[in-house]
Amino acid sequence: MDTGSSDAATQDSSGEDSKRDLLRCGLDHLRTAGHASISVRALAICANLSPGAPYYHFGTRRGLLCALALEGFRQINGAAAKIVHDGAADPRRVLADLARSFIAFSLENPHLFELMYESELTHPVDPALGPAFRQAFDIVVGAVASARGEPEGEQNVVRAVSFWTSIFGLARLLRFELLDPFFDRGSLDLQTLMIEEAVASVLRAPG
Numbered sequence: 001m002d003t004g005s006s007d008a009a010t011q012d013s014s015g016e017d018s019k020r021d022l023l024r025c026g027l028d029h030l031r032t033a034g035h036a037s038i039s040v041r042a043l044a045i046c047a048n049l050s051p052g053a054p055y056y057h058f059g060t061r062r063g064l065l066c067a068l069a070l071e072g073f074r075q076i077n078g079a080a081a082k083i084v085h086d087g088a089a090d091p092r093r094v095l096a097d098l099a100r101s102f103i104a105f106s107l108e109n110p111h112l113f114e115l116m117y118e119s120e121l122t123h124p125v126d127p128a129l130g131p132a133f134r135q136a137f138d139i140v141v142g143a144v145a146s147a148r149g150e151p152e153g154e155q156n157v158v159r160a161v162s163f164w165t166s167i168f169g170l171a172r173l174l175r176f177e178l179l180d181p182f183f184d185r186g187s188l189d190l191q192t193l194m195i196e197e198a199v200a201s202v203l204r205a206p207g
Helices: 003-030 040-046 053-058 061-086 091-108 110-117 130-148 154-175 190-204
Strands: none
Touching: 003 040, 003 053, 003 061, 003 110, 040 053, 040 061, 053 061, 061 091, 061 110, 061 130, 091 110, 091 130, 091 154, 091 190, 110 154, 130 154, 130 190, 154 190
8 A cells, every 4th residue: 555645645635725725715805805904824814724824835925816816817717718608609799798797707806806907916917817817818809709700810809908998997987886976877777888889899890
C-alpha cells in the first residue's frame, strides 16, 4: 500500500478545501460590503483556519482579491457562454440576453462587480485577470459577429467595444440610480429600451 501517495492526495484535498472555504468567506463578505474592508485575518477565522492560511494559498492580500475577482468572472463568463450556446438559433437575441445578464450581475453583486471592474486590480488590469477579461470580450465579439452574420474581424471588434461600453455605462448608471431623476421607472422600462438600442446600433452599423 502506497501510504505516501495517499497522504499527498489527502493533503491536496485538504488544501483545496481550505482554499475554497476562504473564497466562500470572501464572497460572503462581498455580498454586504466592499473589498476595501476585507480582513485577511477575519477570513481565516471565518474559514476556521490559521492566520497564515490565506497567505499560504494566495501569497498576498492582492492575490486573494484576484482570486475573488476570478470567481466573479467564472460566474459571469459561465452565464454568458450558456446564453451563447442556448441562443445559437437566434444570435440577435443573444446580444440582448448577454446585456441583461451583465447588468443583472452588476446590480445583484455590486461589491464583487466593483472588485472585478473598478478596483486597484484594474488600474491597470492585473495579469492574473487578463485571461478572464479576454474570455469575456471574445464572447461579445463572437456574439456581435454572429448577430451580423459576418466573420469576426477588426470592424466587429470595434462594434463589440461600442456595445460593451454602452452596456457597462448603463449598468453603472442603474447601479447608482443616476437616471432616476429623469425617468419614471413605473412608466418606462429604460433598461430594455437601452439594450434594444445598443443591439440595434450593432446591427445597423455599416459593414
